[in-house]
Amino acid sequence: xxxxxxxxxxxxxxxxxxxxxxxxxxxxxxxxxxxxxxxxxxxxxxxxxxxxxxxxxxxxxxxxxxxxxxxxxxxxxxxxxxxxxxxxxxxxxxxxxxxxxxxxxxxxxxxxxxxxxxxxxxxxxxxxxxxxxxxxxxxxxxxxxxxxxxxxxxxxxxxxxxxxxxxxxxxxxxxxxxxxxxxxxxxxxxxxxxxxxxxxxxxxxxxxxxxxxxxxxxxxxxxxxxxxxxxxxxxxxxxxxxxxxxxxxxx
Amino acid sequence: xxxxxxxxxxxxxxxxxxxxxxxxxxxxxxxxxxxxxxxxxxxxxxxxxxxxxxxxxxxxxxxxxxxxxxxxxxxxxxxxxxxxxxxxxxxxxxxxxxxxxxxxxxxxxxxxxxxxxxxxxxxxxxxxxxxxxxxxxxxxxxxxxxxxxxxxxxxxxxxxxxxxxxxxxxxxxxxxxxxxxxxxxxxxxxxxxxxxxxxxxxxxxxxxxxxxxxxxxxxxxx
Numbered sequence: 001x002x003x004x005x006x007x008x009x010x011x012x013x014x015x016x017x018x019x020x021x022x023x024x025x026x027x028x029x030x031x032x033x034x035x036x037x038x039x040x041x042x043x044x045x046x047x048x049x050x051x052x053x054x055x056x057x058x059x060x061x062x063x064x065x066x067x068x069x070x071x072x073x074x075x076x077x078x079x080x081x082x083x084x085x086x087x088x089x090x091x092x093x094x095x096x097x098x099x100x101x102x103x104x105x106x107x108x109x110x111x112x113x114x115x116x117x118x119x120x121x122x123x124x125x126x127x128x129x130x131x132x133x134x135x136x137x138x139x140x141x142x143x144x145x146x147x148x149x150x151x152x153x154x155x156x157x158x159x160x161x162x163x164x165x166x167x168x169x170x171x172x173x174x175x176x177x178x179x180x181x182x183x184x185x186x187x188x189x190x191x192x193x194x195x196x197x198x199x200x201x202x203x204x205x206x207x208x209x210x211x212x213x214x215x216x217x218x219x220x221x222x223x224x225x226x227x228x229x230x231x232x233x234x235x236x237x238x239x240x241x242x243x244x245x246x247x248x249x250x251x
Numbered sequence: 252x253x254x255x256x257x258x259x260x261x262x263x264x265x266x267x268x269x270x271x272x273x274x275x276x277x278x279x280x281x282x283x284x285x286x287x288x289x290x291x292x293x294x295x296x297x298x299x300x301x302x303x304x305x306x307x308x309x310x311x312x313x314x315x316x317x318x319x320x321x322x323x324x325x326x327x328x329x330x331x332x333x334x335x336x337x338x339x340x341x342x343x344x345x346x347x348x349x350x351x352x353x354x355x356x357x358x359x360x361x362x363x364x365x366x367x368x369x370x371x372x373x374x375x376x377x378x379x380x381x382x383x384x385x386x387x388x389x390x391x392x393x394x395x396x397x398x399x400x401x402x403x404x405x406x407x408x409x410x411x412x413x414x415x416x417x418x419x420x421x422x423x424x425x426x427x428x429x430x431x432x433x434x435x436x437x438x439x440x441x442x443x444x445x446x447x448x449x450x451x452x453x454x455x456x457x458x459x460x461x462x463x464x465x466x467x468x469x470x471x472x473x
Contacts, residue, residue, distance in 0.1 A: 188257065210323040211259070234322040 003070075004029035004198045005050055005087070005168055010064035012045055012054065018041035019045045021222040022064075027168075033188060034197045034209035034230070037219035038250060043202045046219070047170050050200065051087040052080060068168070085112055088161035092173040094153035096145035096160075101128075101137055104145045104156055108164040127163040131155040131189060155189070162193075169193065171201040175208065187212050206246055210234045218242045259324045259410035266337050270305035273309045273344045274388040276302050281384065281447065285377055288358040288440070291366070292302040296355040310423035328440040329461070336461040340391065343450040343457075346363070347384070350443045357443070361436045370426065371388055373437060373444075376412045382443045383409060387458070389434040396462040403467065409448040416441050422449075 003026045012020040019042050027033050035043040048054045049066055052073060066073045073083055085108070092194045096104050125139070128134040133155050137148075145156055154174060161169060171190075175183040189197060190212055203209050209216050210230060217227040218241070224241045226233065237243045244250045278300045285294035320326060326334055342350045383405055388396035420438045424431050459467050 191258065207325050210325070231319050231323060233317055 001026070002029055002103065003027065003067075005051065005068045005200075006066070007157045008065040008173050010046070010049060010066065011062065012042075012049065013061045014057070019222050020049070020062075021221075023224045025217055025227055026199055027198060027213065029198045030194060031214040032194045032201060032212050034213035034216045035200065035202045035219060036204070036206045036209045036216060036245070037225075038245065039204065041219040044172050047172055047200060048204045050071040050168065050170055051084050051089055051159075053084075053089065081111070086166055086203045087168040087170060088164070088166040089170040089172065090154070090157055090174045090196070091120050092176045094150060094157050094177065096148070096153050097122070097142070098146055100142045101145050101148070101156060102141040105159050105163050112164055112201075114226060123226055125162055127159040130193070131159045133159060145228045151178055151185060152213065153187060154182075156239065158193075159240070162197075164173075166197065168198045168200065171199060173203055174201065175203075175205070185206070218245060220245070257415055259320065259326075259330075262316065262320045262324070262425050263330065263333065266313065266320070266334065269309055269313050269316070270337055270340060270344070271392050273306060273313070274339070274391055276306050276309070277344050277347040277351070278385065278388055280306070280348050281381060284351040284354040284358060285353055285381065288361065291362045293359055293362060296358065299352055299355045302322070303348050303352055306345055309346045310341050314338060317341075329464075330462050332464060336457040339457045341452050343453045347447055347450050350447050354443050357436045357440050361433065364433050367430055367433055368425075368457075369434065369437070370423050371416060371437070373416070373440065376409075376416055376441070376444055379405075379409055379412060380448045384450055384451045387454045389472055390455060394458070394462060396459055399455040399458040399462075403459070404450065406452045409445070413441060413445045413448075 004009065006024075008024050009199075010020055010023040011018065023042075023046060025046075031140040035046060037043050045054065049062065050068075050073075054060045054062070062074075068083070097107060099107070102124055105127050106120050109118065109123055111118060115135060125134060128137060133152065136152070145153065148156060154177075158169075172231065175186050178186065187204060187208065190201070201209070201213065213230045214231045217228045218225045218237075218239075220241055226237060226239045228238070233242065234246060237246060241250075280299050282295045283299055283302075287293055316332050320334055324330075340343060367404055384473070386398055387402045387403075389395070390402060420434060420441065424434050427434065456467050
């Protein structure tokens with residue numbers, strides 16, 4: 001079985017509080033994997049481990065391994081910036097930089113010194129086309145990104161990631177701030193992006209997980225309770241806790 | 252269809268395709284089973300068991316696809332009605348296949364006897380039932396509510412023809428009691444044809460539900 005990124009017996013503590021308990025999960029390439037579970041179950045914490053974003057929080061301690069293409073991402077000497085290029089993240093609230101649309105997308109290319117031999121304008125166009133923004137924004141490239149509507153801002157954040165040619169896209173509740181129609185558009189976009197990238201989405205909307213993902217993991221109190229094909233999890237879950245959650249009987 | 256159509260739309264389209272495919276098989280099976288009866292050539296119905304396997308496999312595929320769509324897409328309104336109706340139509344199509352197999356069996360029994368002069372006419376009923384079935388399957392393929400309503404309305408007439416035929420068969424048994432084994436087979440075929448008509452009506456009622464959202468079973472509207 002092909003594995004793109006995985007955790008092995010991952011534990012995480014925020015100070016004394018244990019947020020992740022022995023989480024072992026194998027994410028397959030070029031698929032959408034959803035992580036669902038009630039608030040506080042550890043799903044966002046898990047997601048932030050995949051690009052070592054948790055290290056920005058004081059008092060965080062981890063044990064266990066995370067491997068990207070089989071290689072441990074916690075290896076001493078690993079370039080964190082390079083990791084975060086390969087494994088990009090989209091957040092709940094769109095967070096474009098207070099720059100123009102163009103500069104937002106070109107930012108990563110400049111940071112990673114990728115523009116040598118790269119036609120910046122062509123790269124920006126490619127990235128905006130990938131998120132279906134090009135036609136609407138091609139005449140407004142130098143306008144402020146913060147002036148865009150929420151859905152467009154979120155697409156722009158995805159364009160920004162796509163520009164640096166990542167391999168994995170981590171999405172933490174990417175549609176929570178969007179209305180149902182915008183959500184539908186982003187979900188369609190995810191299906192298209194999954195042809196090229198490995199996508200892991202954390203969502204508290206389990207119907208969204210059911211609609212878009214190939215595989216789903218259910219987490220509860222820091223533990224990965226069940227993980228498997230989405231069609232199975234939502235028709236015939238193996239664990240009673242999973243069934244209680246997806247049928248709305250939990251809590 | 253657009254390459255990037257929603258997976259849900261692709262799923263619905265696939266469901267429709269599978270039903271249409273099943274309808275084609277069921278219709279072919281009936282044609283061949285009746286053909287064996289009419290031509291007295293048992294080879295006409297040779298393929299009926301193979302078709303039955305294919306029909307049964309398709310029935311399972313339709314049910315599985317419907318369940319996946321229900322579980323993962325939260326369908327509402329016409330999408331929900333379509334999926335629910337598809338599982339019911341699925342079941343009726345499979346039963347029609349069963350009736351075709353039954354008729355083929357009766358035809359085999361009848362054709363084992365030398366041809367006997369009989370005083371009743373199965374042809375009219377056969378023709379009417381097959382026309383009704385064809386119309387209900389056309390209504391399914393074309394999602395045509397008007398045609399479906401017409402099929403439902405024709406059910407009473409078929410019932411009358413079936414009852415008249417039963418009387419004729421009974422009279423024939425009285426007339427040629429020594430031929431009862433042979434004639435009884437025709438009684439059974441009568442029954443199978445009646446059931447096919449019932450299934451065709453069920454399918455038509457489900458099509459009306461799919462399109463109009465009304466449950467028209469058991470004459471509730473009348």
